[in-house]
Amino acid sequence: MEMFFQLLVNGIAFGSIYAMVAVGLTIVFGILEVVNFAQGEFYMLAAYVTFLVYLTQLPYPLAIVIAVATMIVIGLIVERFAIRPLIGRAWQLPILSTLGISIIMQNGAIVIWTPNPRTIIIDIANLNIHIFGVVIVFQKLMIVFFALALFIGLHYFIQKTKTGKAMRAVSQNKEACRIIGIDVPRISSITFALGAGLSGFGGALVAPVMAIHPVMGILLVLKCFAAVIMGGFGNIKGTICSAFILAIVESFAVAYVSLQYKDVFAFLVMIIILLFRPAGIFGKKVGI
Amino acid sequence: MDDVILEIRDYVTGYNEIDIIKGVSVQIKRREIACVIGPNGAGKSTLFKGIFGLLKARNGSNHFDGSDITNLSPSEILRKGLSYVPQGRCNFPAMNVRENLEMGAFTRNDDKVVSDIAEVMNKFPVLREKENEMAGNLSGGEQQILEMGRALLLHPKLILLDEPSLGLAPKVTELVFEKINDINVDGTTILIVEQNAKRALSISHHAIVLELGKKRFEGTGEEIMQNEQVKRLYLGG
Ligand SMILES: Nc1ncnc2c1ncn2[C@@H]1O[C@H](COP(=O)(O)OP(=O)(O)OP(=O)(O)O)[C@@H](O)[C@H]1O
Ligand SMILES: [Mg+2]
Numbered sequence: 001m002e003m004f005f006q007l008l009v010n011g012i013a014f015g016s017i018y019a020m021v022a023v024g025l026t027i028v029f030g031i032l033e034v035v036n037f038a039q040g041e042f043y044m045l046a047a048y049v050t051f052l053v054y055l056t057q058l059p060y061p062l063a064i065v066i067a068v069a070t071m072i073v074i075g076l077i078v079e080r081f082a083i084r085p086l087i088g089r090a091w092q093l094p095i096l097s098t099l100g101i102s103i104i105m106q107n108g109a110i111v112i113w114t115p116n117p118r119t120i121i122i123d124i125a126n127l128n129i130h131i132f133g134v135v136i137v138f139q140k141l142m143i144v145f146f147a148l149a150l151f152i153g154l155h156y157f158i159q160k161t162k163t164g165k166a167m168r169a170v171s172q173n174k175e176a177c178r179i180i181g182i183d184v185p186r187i188s189s190i191t192f193a194l195g196a197g198l199s200g201f202g203g204a205l206v207a208p209v210m211a212i213h214p215v216m217g218i219l220l221v222l223k224c225f226a227a228v229i230m231g232g233f234g235n236i237k238g239t240i241c242s243a244f245i246l247a248i249v250e251s252f253a254v255a256y257v258s259l260q261y262k263d264v265f266a267f268l269v270m271i272i273i274l275l276f277r278p279a280g281i282f283g284k285k286v287g288i
Numbered sequence: 289m290d291d292v293i294l295e296i297r298d299y300v301t302g303y304n305e306i307d308i309i310k311g312v313s314v315q316i317k318r319r320e321i322a323c324v325i326g327p328n329g330a331g332k333s334t335l336f337k338g339i340f341g342l343l344k345a346r347n348g349s350n351h352f353d354g355s356d357i358t359n360l361s362p363s364e365i366l367r368k369g370l371s372y373v374p375q376g377r378c379n380f381p382a383m384n385v386r387e388n389l390e391m392g393a394f395t396r397n398d399d400k401v402v403s404d405i406a407e408v409m410n411k412f413p414v415l416r417e418k419e420n421e422m423a424g425n426l427s428g429g430e431q432q433i434l435e436m437g438r439a440l441l442l443h444p445k446l447i448l449l450d451e452p453s454l455g456l457a458p459k460v461t462e463l464v465f466e467k468i469n470d471i472n473v474d475g476t477t478i479l480i481v482e483q484n485a486k487r488a489l490s491i492s493h494h495a496i497v498l499e500l501g502k503k504r505f506e507g508t509g510e511e512i513m514q515n516e517q518v519k520r521l522y523l524g525g
Contacts, residue, residue: 162394165383169391172380179340179374180438181366181395287382 005134007255011248013140016147019243020202022224023154023236024195030171030234030288031191033091034083037098039224040217041105042071042196046203047212048113054120060208067204068197075196079189087188102217109214117211125208139209146205150198151240158236158288167191171234172287219263223250226270232280234288242281245269293318293446293477294339294370298348301338302501307346308334310501316446316494321468321478323509325485325522326498332481333375335498336448340372341365353445366395371444373435375451375481381424385415385434388423392438401441408437412467429460433467446477453484465491485523489513497522 021043028036046067053063082101086093125139158164170177170187177184203217210216227246231238246266253265273281294316302308308331316322324332337343339350341362349358357365362372380388389408393401409416412433418426423434432452439447452468453461461484469491472478482488489495492509497518505518512518 162390165387165390166394168383168387169380169394172382173378175374176378176380177391178342178362179366179372179378180392181363181442182391183363287380 002133003255005132007251008248009134009136009140011251012244013143014251015244015247016143017202017206018220018224018227018247019240020147020150020205021199021220022227022231022239022243023151024198025221025224026228026231026234026236026239027167027191027288028195029228030236031167032079032083032087032094032188034087034094034098035225036192036195037095037221038078038102038105039195039199040221041102041109042075042199042217043203043220044109044212044214044217045074045105046071046200047207047210047216048109048118049200050204050207051118051120051212054122054207060120060122060125063207064201064204067207068200071200071203072193072197075193076189078196079192083192084185084188087185106214106218113214115214117213119211120208122208137209139205143205146201150201154236163187163190168288223263223266226266230270230273230280232282235280235282236288238280238282242270242273245281291318292316293353294479295351296335296339296348297351299335299338299345299350300347301334301343301345303334303343308501309338311348312498312501312503313348314496314503314506316477316479318445319472319475319477320493321472321480321491322494322496323480323482323485323488323492324496324498325482325488325512326504327522330498331501332498333450334501336372336374336450336479336481340370340448363395366442369443369445370448371439371442371446372448373439373450373452375454377428377431377435379423379431379435379438382422384420384422385426386419388434389415389438389441392441395442404441404443408440411440411470412437427460429456429464432456432464436464436467436471440471440476444476446479447471449478449480451481451483453482453487461487486513 021039025036025039028034049067049070050063053066054060078101082097083094086097127138129136129138129141158167166182166187169182170184174184223246227243228239230242246269249269250262250265254262292315296312296314299309299312300307312335326332338345341360345358349356352368352370355368357368380391389405414430415434415437418430423431426434449468452464456464465487468478480488489509489512495507495509495512496503497505497512505512505515
């Protein structure tokens with residue numbers, strides 16, 4: 001039974017990370033209609049920024065803030081120069097563009113920081129907490145806590161604020177936005193930056209508990225794509241639930257089935273779900 | 289000249305290489321209801337898209353309320369007080385009625401938005417009844433009224449209404465026409481495109497018949513309705 005809870009907690013912690021990165025993908029897809037292949041690299045770069053800031057002896061929470069802010073700024077730049085000029089042209093162009101950026105970022109990271117993994121040692125992050133016989137690393141609790149707070153905040157933002165409502169409006173009907181004066185490019189830019197920030201937050205949170213290396217975003221982003229597809233493209237709630245399902249299944253499968261095939265399970269789950277629910281777990285939905 | 293709110297002069301526009309509107313000149317007077325009728329494919333919707341800045345002018349000019357709007361963007365034209373309600377449904381189906389109206393006021397930053405939404409709901413009580421209903425779940429007529437209400441939130445001086453009665457049952461069409469008349473009585477100029485030509489002519493002060501991108505006839509609503517040629521060609525005898 002303890003093993004069960006241990007695995008569940010692990011699954012939830014990784015699910016939180018998958019969900020953050022995947023929600024970023026899903027809102028960008030829902031609003032810009034762009035598949036952002038560079039999403040995993042925002043995660044990777046944020047982990048590096050956290051590492052670099054931490055080296056300067058600044059406290060870890062500040063490193064998180066700086067990492068997220070940096071990703072937001074990079075996100076704004078990428079949207080402005082690599083995506084916006086391609087919107088309204090062939091749909092493949094923005095995809096190729098984000099793919100290109102992803103490759104540049106990975107290789108840039110290899111050149112700057114070498115392929116050798118880096119680690120951050122933060123004593124409190126690695127503290128073992130015992131709850132009913134289950135041992136949980138403190139940082140994993142933090143990850144779950146921040147993820148939940150983030151999702152509640154995001155829900156409020158999208159449902160209640162003027163900008164959030166405009167994001168929904170853009171995802172539902174761009175033509176209608178244009179005729180009432182909603183600035184679609186501006187909303188797209190905010191959305192892309194938000195997506196990059198979410199991914200960056202994930203990267204900053206895992207920095208103390210995972211090896212930081214240039215290709216750490218690749219497998220993660222593929223699993224996040226699986227969550228986005230399974231959640232029903234552009235559906236935030238579906239994406240979050242799917243991310244948790246994938247991570248929890250993965251956590252159990254690694255323990256009970258096979259460690260070698262760790263990265264296969266997420267995709268298996270996606271395929272099985274799609275066989276039964278082709279439009280995603282929550283079915284079809286208009287906009288985000 | 290001052291009572292002319294919209295002046296279109298030798299206007300040419302179209303898509304790709306093809307000109308659809310081939311030199312149209314029209315003057316719309318302040319506070320009137322004017323209508324454009326004509327067969328399918330005449331270019332009525334294209335004319336509206338052009339006026340609203342969704343298409344580039346290829347020749348001629350549009351002046352609105354004393355300024356040249358020929359090559360302004362839709363958002364600039366909107367800011368000058370010209371709103372557009374396109375043909376077919378054009379709302380946010382997964383947002384409720386109130387949110388749809390709020391989006392209509394998106395470009396405003398004043399604190400009167402809430403009271404203006406209340407006013408629109410007074411004018412169109414069905415919108416208050418369905419305030420929390422998703423726009424996509426409203427009937428076609430209710431959605432049309434929602435879109436007209438949404439356009440009013442920017443207090444436009446002129447509204448372009450493209451086929452407001454399209455696909456509506458006769459009784460609902462009647463209601464929509466009543467609302468259009470109400471909006472006009474409140475002081476807003478209306479330019480309307482209608483399939484339902486007879487009904488539109490009956491509330492119009494001014495009417496234009498468009499065919500193959502050119503103006504074929506022009507007159508008061510009454511004149512056009514009585515015109516033998518128009519009757520034969522467009523009003524079904
Ligand atoms: N987006 C577009 N791209 C290319 N051609 C178009 C486009 N929209 C309309 N057209 C063409 O322009 C012509 C005029 O179309 P328009 O929609 O303005 O006609 P309309 O008078 O509004 O007709 P209806 O009564 O059917 O609404 C048609 O021949 C149509 O095929
Ligand atoms: Mg039309």
